[in-house]
Amino acid sequence: MNYRIENKNLRVDISDLGAELQSIYGKTTKFEYLWQGNPEFWSGRAYNLFPICGRLYEGKYTYNGKEYKMGIHGFAKNMMFDVVNKEDNSIVFELKTNEQTLSIYPFWFCLRIKYTLIDAKLKQEIEIENKGIENLYFSFGVHYGFNIPLCDDAKFDEHYIDFIKEQNLIRELGSSNGLCSGVEVPYDLQENRYLPLSHKLFESNSIVLSNIGTDVTLKCNKTKRYINLSYKDVEHLVLWHTLNTEAPFLCIEPWHGIPSYDGIVDKLETKRDIINLQTNSEYETFIELTFNE
Numbered sequence: 302m303n304y305r306i307e308n309k310n311l312r313v314d315i316s317d318l319g320a321e322l323q324s325i326y327g328k329t330t331k332f333e334y335l336w337q338g339n340p341e342f343w344s345g346r347a348y349n350l351f352p353i354c355g356r357l358y359e360g361k362y363t364y365n366g367k368e369y370k371m372g373i374h375g376f377a378k379n380m381m382f383d384v385v386n387k388e389d390n391s392i393v394f395e396l397k398t399n400e401q402t403l404s405i406y407p408f409w410f411c412l413r414i415k416y417t418l419i420d421a422k423l424k425q426e427i428e429i430e431n432k433g434i435e436n437l438y439f440s441f442g443v444h445y446g447f448n449i450p451l452c453d454d455a456k457f458d459e460h461y462i463d464f465i466k467e468q469n470l471i472r473e474l475g476s477s478n479g480l481c482s483g484v485e486v487p488y489d490l491q492e493n494r495y496l497p498l499s500h501k502l503f504e505s506n507s508i509v510l511s512n513i514g515t516d517v518t519l520k521c522n523k524t525k526r527y528i529n530l531s532y533k534d535v536e537h538l539v540l541w542h543t544l545n546t547e548a549p550f551l552c553i554e555p556w557h558g559i560p561s562y563d564g565i566v567d568k569l570e571t572k573r574d575i576i577n578l579q580t581n582s583e584y585e586t587f588i589e590l591t592f593n594e
Contacts, residue, residue, distance in 0.1 A: 368546060368566075425587060427585065430582075537559055
């Protein structure tokens with residue numbers, strides 16, 4: 302079921318399946334910002350990634366010596382969330398441990414995702430509570446897909462990412478099966494700040510970056526319309542669209558987590574960039590999307 306929040310600037314629809322955004326509609330210029338899930342390229346729209354980001358080697362991990370299997374980006378995107386609060390401009394979704402999660406993830410947790418509209422801004426707040434008697438190990442990320450072009454007469458390569466200020470980015474090179482290779486290289490930007498977009502960027506793999514700063518903006522040379530993402534407690538920014546295509550969208554994905562190294566089955570306790578949350582504790586973070594019409 303889809304739920305709607307709105308104000309004078311934006312109208313936003315969210316599904317209780319995965320607490321996933323379904324639409325971000327700008328009322329002023331009647332523009333749909335969110336990718337609409339055309340299965341020719343990618344059927345998703347804005348996955349919430351929990352308790353892992355990316356792939357596990359051979360689709361499995363171990364915890365306390367026991368092996369578990371889990372699919373790409375974890376299970377939250379495929380689970381039904383409960384709506385625990387709903388107002389005109391905000392909504393809160395909640396997912397708790399259940400029999401299905403325990404079979405692949407032996408932890409007691411509560412995941413809450415709140416969406417709030419403030420003028421032309423959509424704020425997504427994430428709260429994860431450790432409800433168990435041992436430490437909770439997890440990653441979290443969001444897999445936003447945005448429509449390109451940002452205006453009717455623009456081409457894909459007339460868009461770019463603005464990292465707001467000069468950055469010394471590092472790229473984590475991936476293997477052919479979507480895992481980490483263990484090789485890191487500098488990732489050059491124009492003027493150490495701008496990344497021009499092209500379909501050729503996504504011929505072989507996604508772009509996994511670190512040293513990313515605190516926000517980025519998707520812009521176009523032909524319009525003042527833009528999308529700014531501001532985030533807290535994020536280790537990596539992933540850029541992706543369907544490989545070897547001219548897909549008319551771009552995924553901009555803030556992650557606190559990273560795929561497994563190729564050839565290594567992770568111990569969850571020592572997985573790279575894993576968050577270790579003590580019992581009776583809460584983890585909180587947020588991502589803000591600001592839209593200029």
